[in-house]
Amino acid sequence: MTVDxxxxxxxxxxxxxxxxxxxxxxxxxxxxxxIVAEPAVxxxxxxxxxxxxxxxxxxxxxxxxxxxxxxxxxxxFAIAEYGSVAVESTADGAEPISLYPERHVAVVAASDVVPxxxxxxxxxxxxxxxxxxxxxxxxxxxxxxxxGDLVHGVHGPGDVRVIVLEDR
Amino acid sequence: xxxxxxxxxxxxxxxLLETEGEAIHAHASASNARRYETYGATDDxxxxxxxxxxxxxxxxxxxxxxxxxxxxxxxxxxxxxxxADDAADANAYVADVVESRTDANGTTEDGDTPSVVKSKSMTxxxxxxxxxxxxxxxxxxxxxLGEWVLQVADDTPxxxxxxxxxxxxxxxxxxxxxxxxxxxPFETAxxxxxxxxxxxGEHIREADVGITGANFVVADSGTITLITNEGNxxxxxxxxxxxVAIAGVEKLIPTLxxxxxxxxxxxxxxxxxxxxxxxxMLSPPTDSPTLDFDSPDxxxxxxxxxxxxxxxxxxxxxxxxxxxxxxxxxxxxxxxxEDDQLRETLYCIRCGACSNSCANFQSVGGHGFGGETYSxxxxxxxxxxxxxxxxxxxxxxxCTGCSRCVDACPVKIDIPWINTVVRDRVNRSGESESxxxxxxxxxxxxETGGIDLGKRFFGNIGTVAKAASATAPVSNWLADVxxxxxxxxxxxGIDHRRDLPSFQRESLVDWFEGRGGFAxxxxxxxxxxxxxxxxxxxxxxxxRAGTRDGDTGLDREVVLYPDVYTNYVDVDRGKAAxxxxxxxxxxxxxxDLPESGRAALSQGMIATADRQASRLYxxxxxxxxxxxxxxxxxxxxLAAVHREYERLLPEGSVERLRTNSYEICEYVYGLLENGxxxxxxxxxxxxxxxxxxxxxxxxxxxxxxxxVAVLERCGYAPETSxxxxxxxxxxxxxxxxxxxLSMDVGERLAxxxxxxxxxxxxxxxxxxxxxxxxxxxxxHPIELLAPGGxxx
Ligand code: SF4
Numbered sequence: 001m002t003v004d005x006x007x008x009x010x011x012x013x014x015x016x017x018x019x020x021x022x023x024x025x026x027x028x029x030x031x032x033x034x035i036v037a038e039p040a041v042x043x044x045x046x047x048x049x050x051x052x053x054x055x056x057x058x059x060x061x062x063x064x065x066x067x068x069x070x071x072x073x074x075x076x077f078a079i080a081e082y083g084s085v086a087v088e089s090t091a092d093g094a095e096p097i098s099l100y101p102e103r104h105v106a107v108v109a110a111s112d113v114v115p116x117x118x119x120x121x122x123x124x125x126x127x128x129x130x131x132x133x134x135x136x137x138x139x140x141x142x143x144x145x146x147x148g149d150l151v152h153g154v155h156g157p158g159d160v161r162v163i164v165l166e167d168r
Numbered sequence: 169x170x171x172x173x174x175x176x177x178x179x180x181x182x183x184l185l186e187t188e189g190e191a192i193h194a195h196a197s198a199s200n201a202r203r204y205e206t207y208g209a210t211d212d213x214x215x216x217x218x219x220x221x222x223x224x225x226x227x228x229x230x231x232x233x234x235x236x237x238x239x240x241x242x243x244x245x246x247x248x249x250x251x252a253d254d255a256a257d258a259n260a261y262v263a264d265v266v267e268s269r270t271d272a273n274g275t276t277e278d279g280d281t282p283s284v285v286k287s288k289s290m291t292x293x294x295x296x297x298x299x300x301x302x303x304x305x306x307x308x309x310x311x312x313l314g315e316w317v318l319q320v321a322d323d324t325p326x327x328x329x330x331x332x333x334x335x336x337x338x339x340x341x342x343x344x345x346x347x348x349x350x351x352x353p354f355e356t357a358x359x360x361x362x363x364x365x366x367x368x369g370e371h372i373r374e375a376d377v378g379i380t381g382a383n384f385v386v387a388d389s390g391t392i393t394l395i396t397n398e399g400n401x402x403x404x405x406x407x408x409x410x411x412v413a414i415a416g417v418e419k420l421i422p423t424l425x426x427x428x429x430x431x432x433x434x435x436x437x438x439x440x441x442x443x444x445x446x447x448x449m450l451s452p453p454t455d456s457p458t459l460d461f462d463s464p465d466x467x468x469x470x471x472x473x474x475x476x477x478x479x480x481x482x483x484x485x486x487x488x489x490x491x492x493x494x495x496x497x498x499x500x501x502x503x504x505x506e507d508d509q510l511r512e513t514l515y516c517i518r519c520g521a522c523s524n525s526c527a528n529f530q531s532v533g534g535h536g537f538g539g540e541t542y543s544x545x546x547x548x549x550x551x552x553x554x555x556x557x558x559x560x561x562x563x564x565x566x567c568t569g570c571s572r573c574v575d576a577c578p579v580k581i582d583i584p585w586i587n588t589v590v591r592d593r594v595n596r597s598g599e600s601e602s603x604x605x606x607x608x609x610x611x612x613x614x615e616t617g618g619i620d621l622g623k624r625f626f627g628n629i630g631t632v633a634k635a636a637s638a639t640a641p642v643s644n645w646l647a648d649v650x651x652x653x654x655x656x657x658x659x660x661g662i663d664h665r666r667d668l669p670s671f672q673r674e675s676l677v678d679w680f681e682g683r684g685g686f687a688x689x690x691x692x693x694x695x696x697x698x699x700x701x702x703x704x705x706x707x708x709x710x711x712r713a714g715t716r717d718g719d720t721g722l723d724r725e726v727v728l729y730p731d732v733y734t735n736y737v738d739v740d741r742g743k744a745a746x747x748x749x750x751x752x753x754x755x756x757x758x759x760d761l762p763e764s765g766r767a768a769l770s771q772g773m774i775a776t777a778d779r780q781a782s783r784l785y786x787x788x789x790x791x792x793x794x795x796x797x798x799x800x801x802x803x804x805x806l807a808a809v810h811r812e813y814e815r816l817l818p819e820g821s822v823e824r825l826r827t828n829s830y831e832i833c834e835y836v837y838g839l840l841e842n843g844x845x846x847x848x849x850x851x852x853x854x855x856x857x858x859x860x861x862x863x864x865x866x867x868x869x870x871x872x873x874x875x876v877a878v879l880e881r882c883g884y885a886p887e888t889s890x891x892x893x894x895x896x897x898x899x900x901x902x903x904x905x906x907x908x909l910s911m912d913v914g915e916r917l918a919x920x921x922x923x924x925x926x927x928x929x930x931x932x933x934x935x936x937x938x939x940x941x942x943x944x945x946x947x948h949p950i951e952l953l954a955p956g957g958x959x960x
Contacts, residue, residue, distance in 0.1 A: 063464035066373070082443045089454040091487065093468050095406050096459055099399060117443075121428045124449070128424055133389055133451035137431070139443050142399040145195075146313035146330070147364070148337025149357035154313065154365055155372075156399025156446065 005080045006164055009113050012083030016140030018160045024167050025049045028107070032056075032072060035161050037103055041065055042072035043092040045107055047168050059092065071097040071157070072105040076127060077112040078162070079120040082139055085162065086120065088127070089134035098138065104157040106138075109168035172562070174661055177905040184532040185912055188326065188334035192533035195333045200524035200892075202440020203576065210436060220429045221579045224515035227421050228505055234387040234420040235496060241390030246453050247492035251417075254499050259300030262379070262412055265493050266306050269410045270376045281307045285372045285408070287394070287401035288312035289381025290328050290518060291416050291497060294541045294554055297379070309371040311400040313364050320347055326534035327543060329438050329520035334533045368400070373461040378404035382415035383517070384430055385494070386449075388423050392494070394448040395434055397441075402448050409458040410491040411450075417496045418514040430517060437578040438519040453490035504553040509589040513549030515579045522546050522573035522583050527893035527913045528566050537566045545573045545583040548590045561594040565906070568897030569770055570864030571807065585815060591772025595623065620771075622661040626899035627771035630732045630763040663907040667940060669737040676735045676742035680758040689746065690755040726756045726835070727791045731802040732763060733932040741947070744954035745801055745832050751848040751955045752839045757796070761787050764805040769812055770898045781808075781816040785825060798829040801948065803931050804898060806831050807865035831866065832950050833875035833930070840881055850957040852883035859924030860949065861889040861917060861938065863931035864897065875930065875949050882953055887924065891917035896933035914941050928952055 010020045023031045025047060033053035041060040042052045056072055057064055073094040075085040085106045089095045098104045114120055124135060142156030152158040172180065207213050227234060239249040252258035270282035284306055286292065298308045298319075310316045314332035318325060321343055325331030332340075337357055344360060345353045348367075354360050372378075380401050384393040392413045394401040405411045421427060427449070435444040457468045504510045523529045523544030526537070534543025539551030539559035545567055552560040567587035577583060656662040674682075680689075726749055734742040742758070749756050762784045765777030788798060800806040809829055813822045830838070840846055852858075858879060862872035872888060879886040895913030900906055917934075918941035921927050927942065928949045929935040938946040951958035 059467040059469045061465050061467050062373075062459050062461045065459065065468060066461065066464075084443065084447075089406070089450070089456040091455045091457060091469060093457050095402070095454070095456040096468065099402055099406075117428065117432055121425065125424055128389060128391075128451075133391060133449075134454040134456070135449050136402060137443070137447040137449075139445050139447075141445070143397045143445055144313050144361060145357075146317065146332060146398075147340060147357040147360040151357050151361040154361055154398040154400070155311065155368070155403050 005113050005115050006110055006166075008115070009078055009080035009083060009162075009164075012080060013140075013162060016083050016160075018083065018140055018162060020162045020164060022110070022164045022166050025165050028163060028165055029053055032105060032107070032163060035105060036072060037069040039064065039068050040070040040072060041068040041097050041101065043074070043090065043094040043097050045072075045074045047074070047107070047109060047165055050107070050165065050168075060097070065093075065096060065100050068097075068101040070103040070105060071099070071101040072107065073098045075106045075108045075112075076132070076135065077114055077120065077123045078106075078108045079115075079117055079137065080113055081116040082137075084120070084137040084139040086124070087136050087138055088132050089136075095134075095136065099156050102153060102157055103159040103161065104138075105161045105163065107163045107165065109165045111168060113164065174905045178908070181532055181536055181905065181909050184536045185908060188533045188535060189531050189912065191336045192326065192334050193530045195330055196327070196524045196530045196533075199330075199439050199520075200530075200576075203437060203521055203524065204440075206436045206440045206442060216429050216433050217578055217580050220433055220517075221515060223421055223426045223429065224579055227426070228418060228511065228514045230422075231417060231420065231502075231505060234422060235417060237422075238385060238387040238390055238420060238494070238496075241388055241451075242492070242494050245390050245451055245492070246490075247390065247494060249494045249496065251496050252498065255295035255300070258295050258414065258495055258497050258499075259297055261493075261495060262297060262414070263301055263304040263306065265410065265412055266301065266377050267304070269491065273376060273409075281305060282377075283307045283309070283371070283375045284377045284379055285309050285311050285368075285375040285404050286315075286379040287381070287396065287404045288315045288331065289379075289414060290325070290541060291381050291414050292379065293325060294416075295414075295497065295499065297414070309368065309375070311368045311372060311404055312396070312398060313361065313368075316364060316368060317343070320344070324535070325541075325543070326538070327520055327523055328518050328534075334535065372400075372403050372407050373459070375404075375408045377410045377412060378406075378408040379412045379414065380405050382413050382419050383434065384421055384427055385413075385415050385419045385496075386422075386424050386427055387420050389451050390494070391424065391427075391449050391451045393427060393431070394450070395431075395444045395446070396448075397439075397445040399446055402446055405448070405450055405452070406454065406456045407459045409460075409489050410493075411452055412493045412495060413452075414495045414497060417498055417501050418516075420496075433578045434517055434519055437517075437521040437576065452492035453487060455487055457487055458489045500554045504549075507553075510549055510553050510586065512581050513546060513553055513586060515581055516546050516550070517579060519578060520544065521576040521578065522581075525572045525576040525892060526567075527570065527572070527891070527895060527916075528568065528909060530892070531909055531912045532566070537563050539563060545587065546577075546581065549583075549586040552590050552593075557590065557594055557597065560590050564591050564594060565903075566909075568893070568900040570893045570897045571811070571868040572864050572892045574868050582811075585812065588769055588772055588774065588812075592774045595620065595772050620661075622899075622903060623771035623773070625660045626902070627768040627773040627776060629767045629899070634736065657904055661904045662902050663904040665907060666902050667936070669733070669936070671736050672739045674739070676730045676739045677758055677760045679739065679743065680746065680756075686755065686757045689750060689757070692750040693753050693755040724754050725794075725796045726754050726799045727788065727796050728756050728758045729761060729764075729798060729800045729805065729829075730758055731800065731805045732767065734801050738932055738935075738948070740958070741801055741951050744948070744951040744958065745799070747956070748832075748836060748849060748950055748954045749799070752836065752844040754839065757791075759787070764808045765812070765816070766802075766804050766808040767898070769808060770900075774816075777808075777812070778816045781813055785817055785821050788825070792824055792828055796828075797835065798825070799832055799835045800829060801832045801950065803831060803863040803866035803869070803871065806871075807869060810869055811865075831869070831871045831874070831930075833878050834871050836950070836953070837874040837878045837881075840878065846882050849882055849953045849955060852885075854883045854885075856884045857924055857926070858884045858886045858952070859889065859921035859927045860886045861891075861894060861921060861927070861929040861934050863929070863934055864893050866930050878953065879949060884952075889917055889920050891920055893917075894929070894931070894934035894937040896937040898933055901933065901937060910937070911941075914938070918942055926952065
């Protein structure tokens with residue numbers, strides 16, 4: 001088994017055509033700024049010293065949500081094996097913000113990247129114990145083949161970027 | 169629904185082959201191929217399947233408790249649970265919820281139609297929810313793209329995972345261009361998808377209520393699991409303030425940790441993906457804010473301080489504006505739970521792998537291979553349970569019992585057995601037919617009257633074959649003349665285009681007795697082999713060898729099972745098996761043994777099969793006691809012993825038979841592995857290409873590999889076929905209504921192997937089908953390997 005869990009996560013994401021960037025917390029805001037397409041909405045990032053870039057609207061209105069091209073959210077943890085990120089249903093709207101805009105930027109701490117589904121379920125169980133009992137494992141981009149060919153970006157985002165905070 | 173006549177059935181199948189076959193085959197076979205790949209790449213696949221099954225067994229076992237558990241959990245979360253007895257009950261409840269919500273939101277006062285958005289759910293198809301709501305004046309929009317295509321086309325699902333699999337892209341484009349009249353006609357999948365997204369997005373934003381199904385429901389936390397690739401289920405569940413989830417009671421599993429193996433396996437089995445794009449676990453009402461697109465300037469997080477602090481209301485009551493209803497549907501499921509044969513159906517996770525792996529499904533799709541709602545192999549169980557036997561009877565015969573779905577099913581459901589059971593029950597509910605007397609004389613079965621004559625004929629094929637052999641070649645000649653063929657077609661449904669088996673006057677058993685029986689075989693087995701390029705050995709040395717039992721360290725004796733085809737029709741492969749075993753130093757007995765019950769099982773005649781299984785066991789008991797090995801040539805008979813006998817015989821008997829019976833090439837492989845000399849056989853030059861079609865049931869028993877290994881050891885370069893089935897699968901291809909389907913499936917196999925100089929097949933019916941399609945000899949591998957070869 002590889003010890004480089006983030007590396008494994010990165011490779012899984014490559015297969016899903018999802019880009020991953022590793023950054024230090026101090027540089028995170030700036031990096032996020034370069035990859036958000038405006039208008040952008042987001043839910044606050046709970047990592048010390050990391051905040052959303054100024055142009056990202058938090059507590060958006062439904063009109064802003066509808067118009068947004070990017071949604072930035074933290075994710076509770078990620079599963080390296082499958083390249084999945086765990087988005088929680090929070091009152092600040094992480095679920096719709098990660099779902100409605102065409103691009104989803106997911107921010108995760110390197111220490112929260114777990115190796116496999118089993119470890120993901122352990123984390124899930126911890127969250128459930130603390131009342132965080134609505135979570136989606138999102139893997140890659142929304143897709144359908146129902147119209148006769150594989151197309152990305154159907155009801156969910158067609159473009160996903162993952163930021164890994166290496167010193168968190 | 170009245171049963172169709174043979175002619176109507178044949179017409180319907182022909183029509184489906186022409187109209188939907190191509191699109192279905194493209195999609196189903198691609199999913200199937202991806203499943204093989206993903207299954208192959210999953211190290212712990214077997215453990216995963218075993219675990220998934222045992223969780224389901226346990227959950228269905230204590231279902232009444234789980235219903236109470238989930239009720240408490242959902243209510244503690246602030247939601248409601250409704251246990252619906254049947255379709256009408258469920259529909260009425262949902263309509264009530266929609267009406268009370270729209271009243272509360274003031275929609276109805278504006279004179280607007282209440283609106284609902286739905287994500288794909290077979291359970292709501294089962295209860296015809298859309299119609300139910302529409303008659304109450306509620307507008308329903310499907311948001312899964314496939315389901316929406318069907319809604320626009322006013323069509324029904326043809327696959328439990330890919331509901332619109334039977335409609336091709338150009339057909340969808342035509343449909344949409346006509347219906348929506350766009351400025352620029354739609355052409356590509358991309359254009360169609362964009363349009364659908366925008367159109368459906370608007371419906372979702374405006375809907376009063378979101379309805380979803382549930383792939384799994386975790387009882388102790390009240391968590392609904394929704395698994396999709398598009399993301400529409402998430403939108404339907406979290407956008408409107410009211411979410412109704414409708415799930416069959418069988419979807420309940422006890423705890424969160426029980427969910428893990430299912431999340432791990434469902435996409436692998438369904439589409440061959442490692443995991444689906446969105447595995448949504450909701451314990452509603454959730455903390456996600458509701459989205460009121462009618463008030464575009466309100467922050468989505470609302471004015472409720474308690475919910476807007478980002479802490480996610482960990483008190484478990486969720487966003488106060490949200491309402492959640494879990495509708496648990498019985499609709500026959502609690503009765504299925506009491507039914508020892510149908511219970512397994514409730515373990516089904518609706519992944520559709522059984523459909524994808526089914527050769528007949530790949531040809532006609534779920535509109536031919538499905539009942540009122542469900543389609544594919546497992547549909548028989550579902551339809552019999554929720555809609556009744558008649559709905560299942562309609563397509564039950566399309567299961568040939570090939571068992572390819574058995575390895576595909578993530579919860580290890582014995583789907584062919586469920587089909588056999590339902591067939592048996594359908595048989596018993598029929599009316600007596602006027603030609604009964606024709607078959608009566610030939611059928612020593614224990615089946616009550618009313619069963620289809622063709623079925624009784626094929627179910628008693630052993631007796632038929634015996635009589636035909638005794639009167640050959642007259643019987644062969646008679647069977648070929650026009651009036652007789654027409655009578656056979658009219659009374660028994662045997663298609664006149666199909667070549668009938670040609671019965672041999674001398675059966676294998678008689679031939680073997682005639683050459684001196686076991687004594688001769690023992691002597692031959694003891695003869696040292698003529699080495700390749702060497703000279704014949706003297707009879708003195710042969711004699712000496714005869715006294716040295718176990719020359720190669722092999723001290724075995726074989727009872728070769730003379731199955732009906734080997735004994736009366738394909739006698740040559742029986743002789744080849746005898747010669748091969750003797751050449752490898754193993755003496756053989758070929759006693760006259762009872763039928764295995766395979767033929768009866770194929771026709772759903774379980775009582776007959778049961779009796780035959782007991783007789784065969786009794787007839788073999790002494791040989792088993794004496795430590796003899798039972799070797800079987802026809803894979804379908806071996807499969808009866810290894811798979812179905814556990815439903816028919818006491819456990820101990822099955823175990824004894826199973827551990828001491830082998831497929832012929834598997835047995836030869838064992839001999840070679842234990843030091844027998846392959847040069848005693850007909851060997852190739854090391855690179856001689858051979859196209860090999862194993863046999864469906866043989867593949868399910870993992871017996872393709874030993875044959876391949878033996879061919880390789882003997883100097884051939886075997887190339888195995890990947891088509892799931894030859895299309896004959898026993899009596900199926902003889903039947904008039906299925907002849908064309910059988911040929912359609914067969915052609916896929918034939919086109920794979922036609923380029924090879926030598927084609928071999930393990931099953932009688934596979935060989936027959938290939939000989940017809942390729943118009944040349946297709947021997948059993950043992951005939952290729954036997955000393956002297958098959959042309960000798
Ligand atoms: S029977 Fe098995 S393979 Fe078929 S849909 Fe159900 S779970 Fe899937």
